[in-house]
Amino acid sequence: xxxxxxxxxxxxxxxxxxxxxxxxxxxxxxxxxxxxxxxxxxxxxxxxxxxxxxxxxxxxxxxxxxxxxxxxxxxxxxxxxxxxxxxxxxxxxxxxxxxxxxxxxxxxxxxxxxxxxxxxxxxxxxxxxxxxxxxxxxxxxxxxxxxxxxxxxxxxxxxxxxxxxxxxxxxxxxxxxxxxxxxxxxxxxxxxxxxxxxxxxxxxxxxxx
Numbered sequence: 001x002x003x004x005x006x007x008x009x010x011x012x013x014x015x016x017x018x019x020x021x022x023x024x025x026x027x028x029x030x031x032x033x034x035x036x037x038x039x040x041x042x043x044x045x046x047x048x049x050x051x052x053x054x055x056x057x058x059x060x061x062x063x064x065x066x067x068x069x070x071x072x073x074x075x076x077x078x079x080x081x082x083x084x085x086x087x088x089x090x091x092x093x094x095x096x097x098x099x100x101x102x103x104x105x106x107x108x109x110x111x112x113x114x115x116x117x118x119x120x121x122x123x124x125x126x127x128x129x130x131x132x133x134x135x136x137x138x139x140x141x142x143x144x145x146x147x148x149x150x151x152x153x154x155x156x157x158x159x160x161x162x163x164x165x166x167x168x169x170x171x172x173x174x175x176x177x178x179x180x181x182x183x184x185x186x187x188x189x190x191x192x193x194x195x196x197x198x199x200x201x202x203x204x205x206x207x208x209x
């Protein structure tokens with residue numbers, strides 16, 4: 001297997017944290033998105049979606065969605081489980097993973113990609129060009145702040161989002177909080193549940209992956 005990665009991008013970081021939690025090592029190739037390496041002809045042939053992370057399997061199959069990659073690795077390496085061990089925790093992991101992606105990650109990306117000059121006509125990643133919509137910047141920031149309110153409430157009385165076990169939902173939400181700093185949105189000082197949880201994840205070795 002070969003992982004197409006970019007050290008500075010948030011989605012590849014989610015996979016690297018997942019790998020670190022599992023104790024999995026694999027070769028990686030850096031695709032420098034800031035220098036436009038996703039547009040190089042060879043990469044576009046190998047990965048028509050033109051995104052990272054992407055996992056190339058030994059049989060030539062290419063997996064290009066972060067959660068698809070993590071689910072594949074979970075099936076190969078089920079211990080420790082990062083997707084839940086029973087029906088309830090699996091459902092909670094799925095619920096919080098989706099909320100973190102749709103309400104958090106996409107909100108931050110909306111604010112970032114519609115405001116930064118280098119994303120002009122590249123407001124969405126992938127093979128097609130889309131113009132920026134400046135009005136989405138403030139909406140994205142507001143959505144991210146709203147997600148932090150929900151995250152604070154969701155962590156009340158719990159160590160981790162899905163209960164007592166650390167999961168892929170915690171990885172995604174943690175990366176969202178870190179990513180939100182790129183658009184100058186952060187949890188408030190009053191959101192102490194997030195602060196406690198964030199510090200606990202930052203102390204894990206996987207946080208530096």
